[in-house]
Amino acid sequence: MGLRELLRFAAAGVIANKLRSSLTVLGVLIGVASVILLVGVGTASQQSVQESIESLGSGTLTVSASGGSGTRTEIAELDLGAVEAIDRSELTPDVAGVSPVVNGTATAVWQGAEYEIASVVGSDEDYLDASNYEVSEGTGILAEDVAEDRRVLVIGSTVAAELFGGDDALGQRVTLGAAVYTVVGVLAESDSGTGFSDANDIAVAPVGAVRDTLTGYGALSQILVQAADSDAVDAASAEVGAVLDDYYAVADGDTAPYQVQNASDLLETQEDTAETFTLLLGAVAAISLLVGGIGITNIMLVSVTERTREIGIRKALGAPRRVILTQFLAEATALSLIGGGLGVALAYLLSNFSFAGYETVIVPSSVGLALGVSVAIGLFFGGYPASRAAKLRPIDALRYE
Template identity: 40%
Template sequence: MGMFMESVEIALHALFANKLRSILTMLGIIIGVGAVIAMIAVGMGVSQKVTSSIASLGSNMLIVRPGAATTGGVRGSAGSRKTLKYEDAQAIKKKIKDAQYVSPVVSSSFQIVNGNQNWNTQVQGVTPEYLQIRDLSVSNGSFITENDLATRNRVAVIGTTVSENLFGEENPVGHVIRVKNQPYRVIGVLESKGQSSTGQDQDDTVIVPLTTAMDRLLGITYVNMINVQVVSQEKMDEVQSNIETLLRQRHHLVGDKENDFQVQNLTSLMATLNETTTMLTLFLGSIAAISLIVGGIGIMNIMMVSVTERTREIGIRKALGATFKNIMTQFLIESVVIGVIGGLIGVAFGIGVALAISKFGGFQTVITIGPILMSFSFSVGIGLFFGIYPARKAALLDPIEALRYE
């Protein structure tokens, strides 16, 4: 142990004797380790963002959209966007047993007016079950009811952004706002959900009963989409195919006639996107890892120079009885010390870069212990691996030749 500590001391002394050279040697390792940690943090941040953006739409969700799906995306032929009816949603609710909540949705942008204040926002026509599907809660007042749907009531539930812009500090519940110059009574304010992971303000919305929006606001007989929440993950595929069968019957699509709607399964979409982001993370990490290899070659270069420079010193040590193992250990410890110090500085550098990216780049980054440990042990391993050849070269030097060396 004493011998080992002495070797470490000699190694540190040798590094400090050539400060600039040691720093330049470590630079490859520092940049390599830092880049691996920062890149993986960015990749994992992207992955988490994708997952949370889909999760925020609700769990176990199927979304039915109008229009035929084609290989080139959604075909927008004249009537194809109007193929979903409110009755389709009611039929799904009634006939498909594992569809827990069903909410058809229509939406459009309108200017909302309160006195001399006005605000442009998205107005959504929904049914009461939208509250459960989107995991919303009302912080003040109440949500729309079945009675509001049946009577096409002019009532509205507003998000906190709309509330602040139209009412300031005042409680909006009970007040009347104007949408398309028609009066709507505010019956509730939604609990704030903040920004979605795609950067949209989820509180910038006005919710009205579906029937009111279709008949009084938009004058349409179709819905934009139908959200379906399934009882459990296991039933997703079964419910998806049942909805397809039911809608084909309702839309009189027989034989091999193409669907005029699509049923999207958010879970399978999430799995596909996760796979893509994992590949992205690995790709970023492996590009960064190349600089680690370059750093290792830098260590080998400098250790070779060091061996040549210290040929006489090696000769004297051998003449004084140092064995092959002693010399080998000495030089290996030196290259590992470079790897360790470079690795530690690199870890700090990588974490710093990742934090800076999330603070100034407006980019979410996820720092986990895995990549830190992996890249640090990699830097130590590289120091060891690339140090073997120079150390062996030093240990095999002939003491007589070494002492002669000028």
């Protein structure tokens, strides 16, 4: 018996009961599609975290306030003095630039249009570079803007779209909080969002102006330190630590009231979370694939029982045990393979949509794996019914009603 006959028998078996076959196929389809899609979503979230890490720039250090311990328990108040101390120190050869950062939120109003900007950042001329933003229209924040506390604003693409729609944003006067700012630049779209925040929902202005009009003269939110190059990050971190320990008079053995973090440190935890997330999604999907497989066993058992008589006839006509076995195995495998193929197709189709803010990334290996697993499922879950069919004695099978 050739392969062609075998495939023909299998196809006939699958087609013979269309509704039942399609329901079984549906089970495998859902299983395979969900494995591919959910792993795709998980991978996408991992990738977006990785991209965020890259876009944040590996050479950037963030100094933020944190609780100290020992004799000093208060939290450091980051101020411009600290920025200047780092900037002026002779002991920081690995530091290329240092920028103060204040953060706030404010509602921007322009000709009746209102938009609440998630992140209004006050900083200096180095901030955009340090944060890996690129200016697509107009200019960034210039050194003289910072020096003169000019009320100029560089806005992210989300803000530009929300506030100005299609209109040209450059030169427009926007009311931010209680003050009027002039838009001097629009940022290129950045994809460094982590899924929880939109990196394009931002407005950047000179730190003095923001403190004047929005945040007041309290502590800085952060100090951004640019290392001379990405290899010098650790050295820069140590140097900044030394300067700040001196500035805040931290005694030996006490925990510093601030912390210096490499930007990528911040995201490593998030990456771990994303990995766990992927694993979890994959596990859930694998369970649905397993259920699909059990569906195949069930349907093949029903099929064997229902076709006991047919099996008897085939055996009476001289069908070898091996042929009966392979026929039912081929049938089960055909069901699971069709389900797998359609599952892959569905996954590709659905991957055009985004889930929970993530573009799905189809991982070729997960496609191969899901297809391979679906064939294996056919063979494994079809095996028991098929061997039961093959073991039937023709006389018993023929008598079966």
